[in-house]
Amino acid sequence: MTKPKIGIVIGSTREARFADKPTEWIASIAKARGDLDIEIVDLRDYPMPFFEEAKSPAWAAPESEVARKWGAKVAELDGFIFTAAEYNHGPTAVLKNAIDYAGREWNRKPVSFIGYGGVGGARAIEQLRQIAIEMQMAPTKAAVHILWPDYLAVLQGNKLEEIDHLNQAAGAMLDDVAWWAKVLKAARDNDAVVEEVKAA
Template sequence: MPASKPKIGIVISTTRGNRFGEKPAKWILEIAEKRSDMEFELVDLRDYPLPFFEEPVSPAWGKPASEVAQKWAAKVDSLDGFIFVTAEYNHAPSGVLKNALDYAYNEFNRKPAAFLGYGGVGGARAVEQLRLICVELQMAPTRNAVHIVGGDFMGLWQQGKTFEEYPHLAQSAEVMLDELAWWAKALKSAREATAREKEATAA
């Protein structure tokens, strides 16, 4: 039986009413869905209105009491990798994204994370912080990312420009997706092998 394709969640990581994040998220989904090596879906944090983290223990050690958090953890668990579409708030990712990352742990382990940042410096500082957080979650953050910087960002956000007018962004997206595909397949295979070994040991 052929191995199933890795399932990748494209996470829209801001929830403001006038957010820009939907635009690049839908753009990267359109590019990604032309591929045959992975499956993709949008994951909108608006659909997971998590309270500020207030669990008695880390999700690494116990199941969250919050029903929304349990729903979020189940979604994370169903995915084999992630593309975090991130804004940059004061040199950092959004508070709602950090909170969402804090509400799961084991479900993130040994899965790749890629990044699409936007803003004045393309969300670069937010992406760097996310890479550190992902390492603590035992994920594999990838090197190549898409950064929608300065003039490109303003053109798309306020000047009515389209992504087709910035072909260099599509080129960056393909490089990012190629790298993500390698890690997603490798880590999915390794996780499945570990699960089989545990089952054999328990039998």
């Protein structure tokens, strides 16, 4: 079986976003494992309008050309890690909008999170887990929470790879994502074979 392809989705598009730092950090750790194919997916490259489709993407392709491009990218991936900035106890609007603009492309794939903020993005991540379940994804228990002291330390020049407890959390999260991605990819591939046999 080929290595699962995991998209690290940068869940903020602000000019002064912090998200690039955890994205580069987790991508480096994940690539070093050797068992995952990692791609960074930046929502800046998919400037979708606020959701305004006549039909749910679960039932019909979006009319927005950039949203169709986004859906095709989601379909290519076998699992996801979202960076989760916390705004007012919730996830960013741009990330929620991106989730809404795809449908079945999310189904039966694992997702985990790197949160940051006052409580490590925990409240945003809890909401994202509920949304992920509705999209028939498999959210992992393990996640990374960059707490306020760690966040400030990084802004002052420290590196995430120097913070031991974050590296331990990253390892546990990637173990979960890798396991679920392999299992669910095998199951999806098996389903595809069964459908081909039925259609023959």
